[in-house]
Amino acid sequence: MTILLNNDGFWHEQWLAAMAKHMPDRKTIEYGDGISPAEIEYALVWKHPHGDLKNYPNLKAVFSLGSGVDHLDRDNGLPDVPIFRLIDPAMADDMALYTLYWTIHFQRQFGLYAQQQKKSYWHRYPTPLAPDFNVMVLGLGAIGSHIARVLVKNGFNVSGWSRSPKDIAGINAVSGKDSLMQILETTDVLVCCLPHNKSTHHYLGHEILSGLKKGGHVINVSRGAVINDEDLLGLIDRGHIAGAALDVFGTEPLPKNSPYWQHPNVYVTPHMSGATNPDTAVQIIAKELVDFEKSIMPPYPYRREA
Ligand code: GLV
Numbered sequence: 001m002t003i004l005l006n007n008d009g010f011w012h013e014q015w016l017a018a019m020a021k022h023m024p025d026r027k028t029i030e031y032g033d034g035i036s037p038a039e040i041e042y043a044l045v046w047k048h049p050h051g052d053l054k055n056y057p058n059l060k061a062v063f064s065l066g067s068g069v070d071h072l073d074r075d076n077g078l079p080d081v082p083i084f085r086l087i088d089p090a091m092a093d094d095m096a097l098y099t100l101y102w103t104i105h106f107q108r109q110f111g112l113y114a115q116q117q118k119k120s121y122w123h124r125y126p127t128p129l130a131p132d133f134n135v136m137v138l139g140l141g142a143i144g145s146h147i148a149r150v151l152v153k154n155g156f157n158v159s160g161w162s163r164s165p166k167d168i169a170g171i172n173a174v175s176g177k178d179s180l181m182q183i184l185e186t187t188d189v190l191v192c193c194l195p196h197n198k199s200t201h202h203y204l205g206h207e208i209l210s211g212l213k214k215g216g217h218v219i220n221v222s223r224g225a226v227i228n229d230e231d232l233l234g235l236i237d238r239g240h241i242a243g244a245a246l247d248v249f250g251t252e253p254l255p256k257n258s259p260y261w262q263h264p265n266v267y268v269t270p271h272m273s274g275a276t277n278p279d280t281a282v283q284i285i286a287k288e289l290v291d292f293e294k295s296i297m298p299p300y301p302y303r304r305e306a
Helices: 012-022 090-105 112-118 144-155 177-186 227-236 278-293
Strands: 002-006 027-030 040-045 060-065 132-140 156-161 172-174 191-193 217-218 240-248 266-267
Touching: 002 012, 012 090, 012 227, 012 278, 060 177, 060 278, 090 112, 090 144, 090 177, 090 191, 090 217, 090 278, 132 177, 156 177, 172 177, 227 240
Parallel strands: 002 027, 002 040, 040 060, 132 156, 132 191, 156 172, 191 217, 217 240, 240 266
Antiparallel strands: none
8 A cells, every 4th residue: 555645755764754654554655756556546746736636546535735635626527535634732722822922912012113123212002901801703614713722722803704604712713794793893813724626716805804903913824815905905904994914825935026025014924834743743643544444533524615
């Protein structure tokens, strides 16, 4: 039984080391020349060439190497085998800490103090207490709901929005556009955790973003194309939105000429809020693979989004 590894060439050494450590009895080969397709029974992929997974006649299951599955949604040539999403608590923790960092940054106006320091200027502003600082998490899937819980644990007043109603302790969880717009009026930080698909493309455009409380902030940890960049920049430039921390972009790497790079109120990070960790990820995949061979199906099945 052979496992195909195709993480778009990224960190293959670390992935192979993790496979050798946690799945020592399985043979893994890297995507590339010299594969005999009939040998492949499982595929671990991230941004694989579309249609490629149909080339393996004995393929039994596919494992995504990231939590987002938009790279699979875009492939119209997927084989008819179970597909496993990667839901790694270590990654969700990482993303929650990233979000907490920027939430505190905005709550305590650290950007302003950094500018003041450059001018040797001493001036203190009132800081809202965490329970008076309102955070709205948009998208309450495995990652969004974890982020919301970590924010609650740290004292913030957290609301959450999802397409279908969710019940999460300590979080004012709502669904429906009217509820979203109503809560946005008092939201200090809007955290985007929505997956990118046809129905969320540019979902955060002028209508929703202008509904955010004046002086509010945006954090995006999901996919860049959920935000309409022009609308966000327009609202920041007109002073309605005070700032944004963006980890993801419609085009990555973010092009050199993007206005985000030089914008004084925008913080850019290179899609690092929750990178897949090969060591923790392979432990999860190894367990799911063994379960699958005993006909136990994954807790988070992949469903192609509209
Ligand atoms: C990264 O963006 C992922 O989806 O895992």
